Amino acid sequence: MILTEKDYIKRINSALEFIDTNLDQDLSLESVSKIACYSPYHFHRIFKAIIGEPLNVYIIRLRIEKAASVLMHKKEMDISNLFLQYGFNSHSSFTRAFKKIYGISPSEFKKQSSDKNSKICKVESKNGQQNLIFEKYICSINNHLNWIEMNAKIEIKDMPKMNFAAILHRGVDGLENTFERLIKWGNSKGLLDKPETKVGRIFHDSFKITAPDKLRMSVSLLTHENIVAEGEIHKISINKSKCIVGHFEVAHKDFEKSWRSLFIWMADNGYKKANENPFEIYHNDFRQHPEGKAVVDLYIPIE
DSSP states (O other): OOHHHHHOOOOOHHHHHHHHHHHTEEEEEEEEHHHTSSSHHHHHHHHHHHSSHHHHHEEEEHHHHHHHHHHOOOOTTOOOHHHTTTTEEEEHHHHHHHHHHSSOOOOHHHHHHHHHHHHHHHEEETTEHHHHOOSSSSOOHHHHHHHHHHEEEEEEEEOOOOOEEEEEESTTTTTHHHHHHHHHHHHHGGGGGGOEEEEEESSSSOTTTTTTGGGGGEEEEEEESOOOHHHHHHHEEESSSSEEEEEEEEEEGGGGHHHHHHHHHHHHOOBBSSOOEEEEOOOOOOEEEEOOEEEEEEEEEEO
16 A cells, blocks of 8 residues: 555644543553554654654653643642643653753743733843843733724634634644645635635644744634545534634734733633633635735633
């Protein structure tokens, strides 16, 4: 049997989905390679070639990033329980792995993420003084809240289960090409002729936690049709959930600010992020907008 590139990607996607939903379970090379229908030897080589990391490094990084997300959004979580939940056999091994990725201990990370300013600013120490470095965004909670009040309509909605046809994309480069491949596939199936079909993007990682070149997102088509996985196209679902929904009309350069401000609005209003992934749904082609803006809804599932 001769496997094509799409066959390899389909099998690796199955393994990635299995890993993502079983981070609290034993994820040995043997168990994951079975999901991808490869021998452990071949799976190890193919996984590293496609993903760019050995399997064990990838799994440890995801476990640490999931733990970091919990520390950011669930302040009541006891760190001593967290390391067991994500497959580490001791507090010390968890701390070593955490510091290797973030440069600080889990307890220090939790402390810093509780400080509103530390979420959105970099701090430099010079001559004993701390100087705030202002980057692309405005380093002020109030300014973010004022900005979102002027640029978004926000509501809390109960959302039904949503099904998507998706291509998994890693990193921030090449995103436009992935959208083009998805739309080409959707047109070949007649999906984009249906008014209920929407283009979207699902975020499996957070820019706050994951390095940009390793960030995972699913470039997606929201559809009512029954999707069968083929090649790089896979089916992904978001379960029925309550969501903060921000309705925006923004330029591409303001997407980061929109997401950041919506999360700040969430925290400021006493909501907590649920385990489901945040996602966005587009309602226009920004290239046809007179000001090049996207009409988009941003969704944060909440508890």
